[in-house]
Amino acid sequence: MSFQKIALEDKQRALSELRDVKELFASRGLFPGTSGNLSIRVGDYKPDEFQFAITASGKDKTVHTPEDYLFVDQDGKPCETTRLKPSAETLIHCEIYKLTGAGAIFHVHTVFNSVISEYFWDRKSVPVDGVELIKGFNIWEEEAHIDIPIVSNFAHIPSIVPEITERIVQNIPGILLRKHGIYAWGANAFEAKRHLEAFEFIFEYVYRLEMLTRGTR
Ligand SMILES: CSCCC(=O)C(=O)COP(=O)(O)O
Numbered sequence: 001m002s003f004q005k006i007a008l009e010d011k012q013r014a015l016s017e018l019r020d021v022k023e024l025f026a027s028r029g030l031f032p033g034t035s036g037n038l039s040i041r042v043g044d045y046k047p048d049e050f051q052f053a054i055t056a057s058g059k060d061k062t063v064h065t066p067e068d069y070l071f072v073d074q075d076g077k078p079c080e081t082t083r084l085k086p087s088a089e090t091l092i093h094c095e096i097y098k099l100t101g102a103g104a105i106f107h108v109h110t111v112f113n114s115v116i117s118e119y120f121w122d123r124k125s126v127p128v129d130g131v132e133l134i135k136g137f138n139i140w141e142e143e144a145h146i147d148i149p150i151v152s153n154f155a156h157i158p159s160i161v162p163e164i165t166e167r168i169v170q171n172i173p174g175i176l177l178r179k180h181g182i183y184a185w186g187a188n189a190f191e192a193k194r195h196l197e198a199f200e201f202i203f204e205y206v207y208r209l210e211m212l213t214r215g216t217r
């Protein structure tokens, strides 16, 4: 397999952006117990041929080491000889890039995203009504209603992929894995971060509103 040659600056920019996002999210406590993974795409994109930098599996994401990231291809295979293992969830990143052409994908586990994914599991989506931060997804209509999809979580990651393929919604840049976490993406790291933050705000809002109004509606 021959890989597309990626400019060194492009790769270094991706690694530097990953480092910054990782540090920021770590400072917010978003990587409990080594959970979470981050990736940024590099070079040219075709749905069946692309490369991205991704966090190595099982690392403590609250510290920086020389072994934090590696580059993989559209099938999640390392593009270079390395002893590092890509994130155990790399195939989910591959599928999201294939389906959306995104430039960056960030995944975190939080109590709010995990609780809310279980609470709304029966309807397979989280309903959100008129919350201002929906605009963070570039949805500008008054009192917009959105449904954030939730898919099954399996220990065998390839089994999660077909449901992601089926459930991704074009204007919603994220998907919840049941009792697991959120995957959020965007055209670049800035947008993926904005989307992730908007999702987390919305999950906490929906949770708290539900707690306050339960039994009164
Ligand atoms: C320790 S949490 C279980 C794995 C997981 O869901 C995760 O996000 C981190 O896995 P990785 O292989 O990317 O470190």
Ligand SMILES: [Zn+2]
Pocket (backbone or CB within 6 Å): 035, 036, 037, 089, 107, 109, 180, 181
């Ligand atoms: Zn995870």
